[in-house]
Each structure stands twice: as structure tokens, then as C-alpha cells.
Amino acid sequence: MYAAIMNTALGSLLIKANDSAVTSIHFLRDDETLPELLGNPLIDQCISELGEYFSGRRVDFDIPLAPDGTHFQQSVWRALREIPYGKTCSYGEIARKLGKPRAARAIGMANNRNPIPIIIPCHRVLGSNGSLTGYAGGLENKSYLLNLEKRP
Known part of the structure; x- marks a missing residue:
């Protein structure tokens, strides 16, 4: 599992990914314990795409996703x-x-x-x-x- 923190106008986001897709984005609270942060190219791509979104230059995301659910x-x-x-x-x-x-x-x-x-x-x-x-x-x-x- 890979993870990184992105600081945004909404606060800090914890982004997690595996080898093939982003698995979660979590709004961090000040009192949360952070996992070990180890990035990968997907995390970098996600941060880049989110940065473009927040600056108004992106309306669709290309990053592969793998949300866990029913x-x-x-x-x-x-x-x-x-x-x-x-x-x-x-x-x-x-x-x-x-x-x-x-x-x-x-x-x-x-x-x-x-x-x-x-x-x-x-x-x-x-x-x-x-x-x-x-x-x-x-x-x-x-x-x-x-x-x-x-x-x-």
C-alpha cells in the first residue's frame, strides 16, 4: 500500500493506492495517526490531477480507481x-x-x-x-x- 498527503483548500487529504489504482482519499482530522507515507507514480498522478481540479483546469479524472465496496x-x-x-x-x-x-x-x-x-x-x-x-x-x-x- 502506498500513501501520501496532499494539502488543499479543504485541508489535508490522505491518498492511498495499490500498484494499479487509487483506493481511497480521506479528509484528515488533526488528531489522526498517519500511516507510513510511501508514494508511487499513481499517487503522484492523483495529486497532479487533484491539483488541476482545484485550480479549475480539470473536469474529469483519468486516474484508475479501485474503491472497495459491495x-x-x-x-x-x-x-x-x-x-x-x-x-x-x-x-x-x-x-x-x-x-x-x-x-x-x-x-x-x-x-x-x-x-x-x-x-x-x-x-x-x-x-x-x-x-x-x-x-x-x-x-x-x-x-x-x-x-x-x-x-x-
Whole structure:
């Protein structure tokens, strides 16, 4: 396992990867114990792509991803990656897209368990009334990301 820290406007992100893909991005808290940090080319590519995203020069990511989750979670995370940059949708819309119109709460839980935020854009999912709802990185960060994606 490889890991590195990237400092961003949202705070520090812990990025982890294996030999073939990024496996997680985690918003660090001040009191967290860090793993041994050992980078690799995928970590470097991820940091570069995130840097381009935060500077407004990237709307899609090319880095290979390997999020660990159930079949259902994987299907939700694939659907999240289909939400276009600068757009949002609701949990219910994702549920309907996946052919599970009554699964909005389950969609919300899968969204909450997304191990690769920002690149798998769970921040683009809003409540049915358009309100900001839970985000593992905090609602302030969710708002920041949505505003970043509104810039021309």
C-alpha cells in the first residue's frame, strides 16, 4: 500500500493506492495517526490531477480507481461518476437511474461510504429539495466543491 498527503483548500487529504489504482482519499482530522507515507507514480498522478481540479483546469479524472465496496455500492459509485462536472442530482434520481426507485436511503448510505470523494463526486448529490445534505468531508467542503465547479 502506498500513501501520501496532499494539502488543499479543504485541508489535508490522505491518498492511498495499490500498484494499479487509487483506493481511497480521506479528509484528515488533526488528531489522526498517519500511516507510513510511501508514494508511487499513481499517487503522484492523483495529486497532479487533484491539483488541476482545484485550480479549475480539470473536469474529469483519468486516474484508475479501485474503491472497495459491495456490488450495490459499486453501482452507486459508478452512477456518481456519471454526474457531469458542475451538475447535481438527488438520491432519488440516482435510485431511479439504477432501477431501484425506493432505494434513496440505501443510495445515501452508499454515497456516505464512498472511499474516494472528489474523484467519485458524491458532493454532487443533494437532497430532494435541493438542500445540501451529509458529506463525510463536512458540508462546508461540499459547498466549496460545488461552488468550485460553478466557476467558468
